[in-house]
Structure formats: structure tokens, C-alpha cells
Amino acid sequence: MSRWSCPELAVELEGRGITGPISPSTVRRWLREEAIKPWQHRSWIFITDPAFRPKAERALDLYARTFNGEPLGADEYVISADEKTSIQARCRCHPTLAPGQARAMRVNHTYGRGGALAYLAAYDVHQARVFGRTEPRTGIDPFMALVAQVMSQEPYASAKRVFWIVDNGSSHRGQAAADRMTAAFPNAVLMHTPIHASWMNQVEVYFSVVQRKVVSPNDFTDLTQVWDRLRAFEDRYNATAQPFQWKFTTSDLGDLLAGLDRHTVDHHPEESSLRLSA
Structure with a gap:
């Protein structure tokens, strides 16, 4: 065992x-x-992206409102975007019981499946503003619909540059995705986080808030109610939200990579070829 x-x-x-x-x-x-x-x-994974450091530094610099060593202008914006897949509508077979004195809310374990949808969101890092949409599934076309939803409105439509930070999901992977976005919106610049580093994407923090405050404990009558709840939460969030206090900097990144480098040399010399260059 x-x-x-x-x-x-x-x-x-x-x-x-x-x-x-x-x-x-x-x-x-x-x-x-x-x-x-x-x-x-505890689980762990080797860093396999040969461009881990430059990709991570670009994202962290953008969070600090700099790009290639220059501060961003007032007409430049940073968007963090991704998809939250397979949000189910679980129709509980018995009504949920409201909490009472000395009694927690009671949610019936048995449920019927009311379908699932994907929630796509773009988060303006410095304005703390969310733009969301739901789709039957993820993919290139749903993601580009999200891009168009944001880029077709001000201040992004007339901005000098709008940087989009995304992970390496299939909807927006590689240079082809960057070219596709620029062709549709010349002032949009797609930037990828390193492979296996979605935690650097700030929209994931927003998704964690959605999971706690909207999706759980997942008691919906149908997918329409799921979307209505997500839409109402976006309005509430945008009315009161402040930018995330992102504290992981390029200096912290350097310390982290140096520590990983020492660990690799001390304990896994056979993996030394995977060490990152300074």
C-alpha cells in the first residue's frame, strides 16, 4: 500500500x-x-522552457508598467486573459437548505447535470476591470471573440499598445496566435508566460475569486443561471475592485531561479543541462 x-x-x-x-x-x-x-x-516539475527567464521577466515588467526597460505610457494597457473551462450547472435533486442557528448550509450531494460552459475573461491589470463571456467550449474563435470584445471599445481601441498576457493553452499558443491577434488589431501585442507557469497570469487570481464567490457550492438550475450569475458578479467586481497587490518581482524571480540552479547542481547533476542561463 x-x-x-x-x-x-x-x-x-x-x-x-x-x-x-x-x-x-x-x-x-x-x-x-x-x-x-x-x-x-509534494509534486514538482523541471523547468523545461528554454526561454523561461525572458518570458517571465517580460510579464513581471509589464505588471510593473515597464517594457524593454521603458515605462509604459498613459495610453498603453496590460490585459491578462485566459479561460476557465467546464463550469457545470449541477441541478441538485433536493433544494439547498439555508443556514440556520448552529447549522451550516446543506447542499444535497446528488445532482443532475445541466451542461457545462467555458468562461473566458480578460482582466485589465492596472485598472482592475474584467471583461468576460461564456462559450460552449474553448478554442481559437471563442478566444478571438473575447479579444474583439475588449479591443473594439475604448480606451483599448485607440490605445498605442495593449499587451495581452496569456499562457500556452491551445486557444492562443505560439507565434501563430500572436500574428493572428496583431492582424486583427495592430495595436495588440500577445505575450506568453513560460510553459507550466500559468500562476504568473493574474487572471488566474480572478478565477480563484470566481470559484469561491460564484461557482461554489454549484447549485444552478441551468446554464443560463450560471451565465447570469457570472455577469452579475462581473458588474459587482468592476464597481469595487482594486488592482491585485502583485509582489513577485524580477528580483524575486532571480532569487528563485538561482535557488533552483543550486538545487539542480547539488542533487541532480545529471540535469545540469536544463539549467537556465543567467
Whole structure:
């Protein structure tokens, strides 16, 4: 087994003759006091994007309102965009019970499937303004519809440049996506985060807010109600939101990469070829 319960460990210890009869609570106490806890784990991944540093630095510089060492002008904007896929309308088989005195809200576990939609959002990093739309699915055309929704209105339509920060999803991957956006809107500049670094995309913070405040606990009658709720939340959010206090800077990035570089050399010399250049 990859994970043992305390009763199972108690039986195993006694069966192997390591201890005499022992209670699960004693095993639990021993494990709690141990410094090494082998039942816990963390996942990790190697940085494989050879352009990780320059891509990350461009995004972080844009958050700090600079590009290629120059401050952005008043008519230049930074948009963070992505898709939140497969938001389901779960129709609960019994009505949700409102919370009461000393009682939490009760949501029936059994539900009927009312379909799913994709929520596409573009977040103006410095204005704290969200533009959203729903689509049956993600793809190039739905993403370009979001781009057109933003770029066809002011102040973006007449802006000098509008930088779009996106991850490497199939809807907006690679140079082809950048060329497609520029062809449609010459003042739009598509910028990609590094591969496996969607956490650098600020719209993901907004999506986490949507998940907590709108989607959970997911009790919708149909997809129309999902969209109505998302649309109403956008209006509420845009009326009160302040820009995220983004604190991860290019200096922090340098420290992080230096630490990863030291770890790779010390513990995985065979992976030294994957280290990033300074």
C-alpha cells in the first residue's frame, strides 16, 4: 500500500514482531512526534522552457508598467486573459437548505447535470476591470471573440499598445496566435508566460475569486443561471475592485531561479543541462 492507516500499522508492527500488542492511538502519537512524515508528499516539475527567464521577466515588467526597460505610457494597457473551462450547472435533486442557528448550509450531494460552459475573461491589470463571456467550449474563435470584445471599445481601441498576457493553452499558443491577434488589431501585442507557469497570469487570481464567490457550492438550475450569475458578479467586481497587490518581482524571480540552479547542481547533476542561463 502507498498509504497506511494507524490501525493497519499497529497490526503490521505486531505481526512482524517489531512491537508487542500496540494500539492505533499509540502509533498515531509516534507518527505525530516524528520529524519524517513519509505519508506526506509534494509534486514538482523541471523547468523545461528554454526561454523561461525572458518570458517571465517580460510579464513581471509589464505588471510593473515597464517594457524593454521603458515605462509604459498613459495610453498603453496590460490585459491578462485566459479561460476557465467546464463550469457545470449541477441541478441538485433536493433544494439547498439555508443556514440556520448552529447549522451550516446543506447542499444535497446528488445532482443532475445541466451542461457545462467555458468562461473566458480578460482582466485589465492596472485598472482592475474584467471583461468576460461564456462559450460552449474553448478554442481559437471563442478566444478571438473575447479579444474583439475588449479591443473594439475604448480606451483599448485607440490605445498605442495593449499587451495581452496569456499562457500556452491551445486557444492562443505560439507565434501563430500572436500574428493572428496583431492582424486583427495592430495595436495588440500577445505575450506568453513560460510553459507550466500559468500562476504568473493574474487572471488566474480572478478565477480563484470566481470559484469561491460564484461557482461554489454549484447549485444552478441551468446554464443560463450560471451565465447570469457570472455577469452579475462581473458588474459587482468592476464597481469595487482594486488592482491585485502583485509582489513577485524580477528580483524575486532571480532569487528563485538561482535557488533552483543550486538545487539542480547539488542533487541532480545529471540535469545540469536544463539549467537556465543567467
